[in-house]
Amino acid sequence: MSCDVNPELVSRLADGELPRDEEREIRAHVEGCSECRDLHDRLVRLAALYRAAHRPAPVSSGFAERTMRKLATIRGGRARPPRRRRLIRLGAGGAALAAAALLLIVALGPSDPVGSAEGLVLKYDSGWVWAGMSASIQERCPYAIPSAPARIRLGSVRVWLDRGTIVTVENVAPASIHLLGGSIRVMNPSHESVRVRTPAVSVVAPPGSEFTVRCPLPDDPEAIQTLLRDSSRPASSVGALLLPAARAAPATDDLRPVVIECLAGRLTLSGGSTLPMGQKRVHLGAHGPVLQAPCDPDEIRRTMTGVAISRIAELDLEGLGRAALDIAEEALDDVDGEVREEVERLLVTMAPVLTRSEFERIETWLASEDDLRVALGARMAARRGRVTDTMRRRLHEILSLDSEKAHLKRAAAVAVLASTDAVTSHETLRTITANTEPPDLRLLAAWGLLASRDPAGRDALEEILGTGDEALAGAAVRSVRLNSDVMAAEDWRGLLRSPHPSVRAASAFQLGFLGTPDDLPALEAMVSDASESEDVRRDAISAITRLSGPGDHRRLAALARQLDPVVARTLVLALASYARDPEVVTTVRELSRWDPVIRASVLTLLARHDAGARDALVREFARAPVDSLVPTARALSATEPERLRELCRSGLEREEAGSPRWVALVECVAFQEPHRAATILRAVLAKSPPAETRARCLTLLASLGIRSDLGPAAARDLIAGIPGSGKDLRGLICTALGATGSHEEVVPALCARLRNDPSSSVRVAAARSLGRRPSEPTVTTLSEATLDPDRDLAVAALISLATLGRFPDRAQVLLEADDATIRLWAATARACAGTTPDRMPLARAFAEADAGTLRDYLAAIENVAIRNEGLIPTLRDRCLDHPSPRIRLHAARFAPRDGGDREPAIRARFARDTHWFVRVAGAAYGGGSRRSIALALENAPGALSNVLRRDLARHAPIRGWYPARLTAVREPGDEQVDAEASSRVIQTLLRAVDEGGAEIVGDDAVRNLGRGAGLIRSLKLSGSLVPSASDSVVREFYRRFAESLR
Amino acid sequence: MSQPDEQLVTGFLSGDDRCFEELIRRYQEPLMRLTTRITGDAATAEDAVQEVFLAAACSLESLERPEKLRSWLFRIAHRKGTLLMKRTRRGPPTMSYSEHPELEPTLSAPRATRHESPIRNRLRRILSTLAGQDRALLDLRFIDGFTCADISMISGEKPSTVRQRIWRLKRDLLDRLEGPEGGNA
Secondary structure, eight states: OOOOSOHHHHHHHHHTOSOHHHHHHHHHHHHHOHHHHHHHHHHHHHHHHHHHHOOOOOOOTTHHHHHHHHHHHHHTTOOSOOOOOOOOOOOSSGGGGGGSEEEEEEEEOOOSSTTSSSOOEEEOEEEEEETTOOEEEEEOOTTSOTTOOOEEETTEEEEEEOTTOEEEEOSOOOSOEEOOOOEEEEEOTTOOEEEEEOOOOEEEOOTTTEEEEEOOOOOSHHHHHHHHHOOOOOOOBOOOBOSOHHHHOSSOTTHHHHHHHHHHTOOOSSSSEEEEETTEEEEEOOBOOOOBOOSOHHHHHHHHHHHHHHHHHHHOOTTHHHHHHHHHHHHHHHSOHHHHHHHHHHHHHHGGGSOHHHHHHHHHHHHSSOHHHHHHHHHHHHHHTOOOHHHHHHHHHHHTSOTTTTHHHHHHHHHHHHHSOBTTHHHHHHHHTSTTSOHHHHHHHHHHHHHTTOHHHHHHHHHHHTTOOHHHHHHHHHHHHTSGGGSOHHHHHHHTTOSSHHHHHHHHHHHHHHOOGGGHHHHHHHHHOTTSOHHHHHHHHHHHHHHOOGGGHHHHHHHHHHSOHHHHHHHHHHHTTOTTOHHHHHHHHHHHTTOHHHHHHHHHHHTTTOHHHHHHHHHHHTTSOHHHHHHHHHHHHHHOHHHHHHHHHHHHHHSOTTSHHHHHHHHHHHHHOHHHHHHHHHHHHTTOOOHHHHHHHHHHHHHHHHHSOOOHHHHHHHHHHSTTOOHHHHHHHHHHTTTSSOHHHHHHHHHHHHHHOSOHHHHHHHHHHHTTOOSHHHHHHHHHHHTOSOHHHHHHHHHHHHHHTOOOGGGGGGGGOSSHHHHHHHHHHHHHHOSSOOHHHHHHHHHHGGGSBHHHHHHHHHHHHHHOGGGHHHHHHHHHTOSOHHHHHHHHTTOOOSOOTTHHHHHHHHHTOSSHHHHHHHHHHTTOOHHHHHHHHHTOOSOOOHHHHHHHHTOGGGTTTHHHHHHHOOOOOOSSOOHHHHHHHHHHHHHHHHHHHHHHHHHHHHHHHHHHHHHHHHHHHTTTTOTTOOHHHHHHHHHHHHHHHO | OOOOHHHHHHHHHTTOHHHHHHHHHHHHHHHHHHHHHHHSOHHHHHHHHHHHHHHHHHHGGGOSOGGGHHHHHHHHHHHHHHHHHHHHTOOOGGGTTTTOGGGOTTOSOGGGGGGSOHHHHHHHHHHHTSOHHHHHHHIIIIISOOOHHHHHHHHOOOHHHHHHHHHHHHHHHHHHHHSOTTSOO
C-alpha cells in the first residue's frame, strides 16, 4: 500500500468508531485516495456480508420457561432437590466399579434395510451415562437397524439408534444427561469405513424415564456426502465432564482440569496442548466437545472415584496422587464396601508412583486408629517396597498389639515387613513364625523369610504344612513354589500324595527341579491317571520333561500318544528336541499336525535336524501369523540362512511398510543382519510415516539398538524420534542410547531427556543410560539429578555416578539424606570415586541402610568392591556382623586370603556362624581346604540355595568339581556328596547311549556325558569325598563315551 | 412495540416475573451465540446462559444503570463462558467445528446452504475455521453492534487490543475471501 494512512483508521472509519475530528480528516482522505476508498468499501461490504451470513443460534424450546421455573425454585429458598435414587447398582465383586461410568455407544444405524437408497451406516458415536441403567430402543427412525435390542453388558451399554430414536432408561430418573459428539464411524455404500467427527448429541430426560436422543445428523444429501468424503480426520476421543470441577480435586487450579480430564477418561499424553504443572508438564490431547451434566455431585463423585483413581494411577504424574488420595480418603469414609474395595485396590496399584510427600499421608494412615486405613496404608507400603524409619516404628507398635483384637492390622504389618525385603525385618519375621501366632501371620512371615532366602522360613512352612489345614497348606505350597530351593526333594515327594490338588501340582512341579530320574515312574503314573486334575497332570509333565534323559524319550513318546492332546502338548514339545530319532519325530509330527497351538513351535524345534520340518517352515512362512514369524526365522537362521533371506526380502516387498507384519519381517532380517534391518527401518522413518508406523519402526529400532551398537546414524534417528513418542517408547529409546551411537551425539540427547522429560520413568532410563556414557556433561547432569525431588531419579543418578566412579561435591548433602537408599547410594558413589579409602560415610551408610532393600544393599557392595578395593575390609567387617545371613554370606566373598594377621580370626568367625551356608561359603572363599568345605557341607541341613550355588560355582578353589556336581547330580539333600548317586547318573547316561546311540540321543546326551566326564574326574580328584567311586565305572564310561563320539 | 430494557428491569424488580421472562426471550439467542462461540458446545452454552440469567435475576437490583443491561448481560455471559471453557480445559470450538462447518450447531437448516450465494457460503467456511473467541469478537461487533469500548468492557480486554484484534480479523477475512478458491478457506 503506497498510502501513508494507517489502514486500521480506515477500518475504524467504516465501523464508525473514530472521534468526530479524526473521522472528518480520514473521511476526506479516503474520498481522495483510491486505495483507501477501495479498502473502505471492501470493509463495508464485508460487514454486510457477515451479517447476511449470520444464522441465529438455536435455543431449545422452553428455555425461558425452564429458566423461570428454576428461578422460582431459587427464590423460593427451596433446599436441594430431593435426593434422587441411587444411580449406581453395583454388582457383586470387585469389577463392579468398572461399571461406574457406562459408555453409551450411540450408533447411528444403517438404513433399513442395510443397503437401501441412502446406504449409510453410522456407528460408534459415544457418550457417558450412568451405571446401573439399562436401555432399549423404543422407536426407530428410518435409519435404525431393524429391531436391534440394546446390548447390555457390565461396564457398558451399547445401543443402535439414530436421530429421533427414543431410548428408555430404566431404574433411573435423572433430570437430564448430555451425550457428546465425537468420533463416529461411517460406512459408505462401497462399504468403506471412515471415521469422522460429529457434533454434540444431547440426551434430555423428560420427567418420567425416557431419554430423547437428538442427533443433528445433516438431512441434506450433500452435507452427508461432505461428511463421507472427509475421511482423513484422525480419530478423536470423546467423553463427558461428569465430576463438577469444584469436587474433582482439592488441588491447584492448574491441576483440577487435568483431574477432570482423567475422570472423563479423555486425557491422552501425546500431542495436543501442554499444561504446565509444577516441574512437570501434562500433554493434553485434542478432544471433542464437553458437556456438563447437571446432577448430584455426591452421586457422581462416588461413581467416579474408582475411575478417577485408576486414571490417575495410569498417568504417573506428580501431584495427581494427592488428588487421588483426597478422593479416596472421602471414599473410604462414606461409600459402601464394594466401592471401597475397588478404591483400595486402585490405591495399592498406584502406591509405587506416589511422590514422597504424597506417601507421607500414608504414614499418617498407618498412625491412625482406623483399622481400614492402617491395613490399606500397610498394603500400599508393601506394594511400594519401601519402609521409612517412622513407618517401621509404627509397624512394630502394631505388632505389639493384642493378637486377637488387632489381627487385621497386625497381618497388614507383617505383610509389609515380608514384602519390603528390609534386611532388619528378618528377626521380627522369625519371631512371628513362632507357633503362638495365628497361622496366616506365620505364613506371611515365612513367605517373607523365604523371599530373602532365610532358612527359618522353610522351617515355619514345614510346620504350617503339618497343621492339616489344606487351604493354608495350599497357600504355603504356592509360596514355596516361588522359592524352590528351601525344601528338599524328599519333602516334595511326600507331598505328591497330598489330598490337595494344588499341593500335588506344586510338588510335581518342584520335583522337576529337585528330583531324580527315579521320580519318573511316579510322575508318569500321575500323568496317566485320567482322574487327576489337568493342572496336576500338566505340572507332572513339566517335571517329566526336566527329569527325563535321552534314554527316556521313546517311552515318553508312547506315553504322549495315550494322553489327551491338550495335556500332551508340553510333552510333545519336549520330545521335539529329540529330532534325531525318526521314531520320536514321527510321533511328534503326528501329535502336533492338527494342533495349531504347538505346531509352529514343534516345527521350529524339529527344524534343526529335520529337513522336512525346515521345508514346512519355509512353506508356511508366507502365511504364518505375525507372532510366529520371528520364532520361525530364528529356527531357520542357522540352518537355512539363504532361504530365510529370500523369504524376508519377498515378504518385505509384499507387505506395506510399517505394518505389524512388515515390522516382524524386519526383525527376522535382524537375526542375520541387524545393521541392514536398522537401515530398512531408518528408510521408512525418513519418509515421515503415519504415527502408528513411526512408533512401530522406532520401537524395533530401539530394541535392536539395545542389543548392539547400530551406529551414529541410527542414534540420530532414535533421538529425532523422541518428540512425539509415548513415554514407554521414549524410555526404550533412552535405554537404546546407552548402547547405540557415539558419546558426542548421544550424551546431549540423554541429558536433555533427563532434565526435561515429563515422565519419571523416561528420566530414570536416561539416567541409567548415562551411566554408560562417561563424559563431563554426563557427570554434570547426573550431579544435578541427584538432588531431584524425584526419588527414583536421584537413586538412578547416584547409581550411574557410582558406575562412572564419580561423586560430585553437590551430592555430599545426600550422605545425610532422610532416605536410607539415597544415603546408601550416595556413600557408594563416594566410595567408588575415592582413591583413598574413606570408611566412615560408607560404613555408616551401610549400617543405617537397613530400611533399604537387600537388592540395593548387595548391589552397592558389588559396586564398591569393584571400584575401590581399599574399602573391601570395611565392607567385609560391616557385612560380617550383619543380622541378615544373606549379607553375611556376601561377606564371605571378601574373606581374606592374604595370609595376614586377621585371616585366622575371620575364618574362625565364619566357622562359628549360626547358618551352615555362611560356614560353607566362609570356608570356600576363605581359602579353606576341600576337606573343610566338605565338613561344612556335611553339616548343611538342606538343599543348597541358588545363591550359594552361583557364588560357589564362581569360586576358584572349588571350580571344576562343584558345577559339575550341581548340574549332573540331581540328588538333593547335599548332606554329603553321594558317590552312589553319581554312579547312578553315569549309568543312566551310559544306558542312554546303549539304547539310542550318540546319533539318536543327540547333543544333549553328549553334553551330559561331558558333564559326567568332568564329574568323574572331579570325584577322583577329590577322592577324600567320594572314596567309593568305582574305577571300573570310570573306565567303562570313558570307553562308551569315546565310542559315542566316533 | 416492545418495551425498552429499562422498563422490563423496573417491572421485574416490582415483582412482575413476566418482564424477566421477556428479557430472557430477548437475549437468549445472542447470549447463546456468544457462549457457544466461547465454549464451543451448544449444550454447555445453554447451561451457561441459564446461569447468566439466574445470576442476573439475583443481582439485578445492584444494576445502577438499567440502560446498560444488554452489555451487562453480555459481560456476565462472556465471563461465564470463559470460565467454563477454562474449567473444562478444552480448546476453542475450531477444534471440532472448523473441520465440519456444515455441522456447526448454529446452522439450523443445513438444507438451505444449497440456495445461498457462493460468496456467503465461502465466508461461512472461512468463519468456521476461526477460533471461537475471534468469532465471538466479530459477532459482538457486526451482529450485536457493540462498539470497541463496549466489547472491551464485555471481554475485559483493553480497547486498543480489541481494536487491533478486530482489524486483524477483518484484514484476514478480506484476504481469504478475495484470495484464490481452495485456499485456507
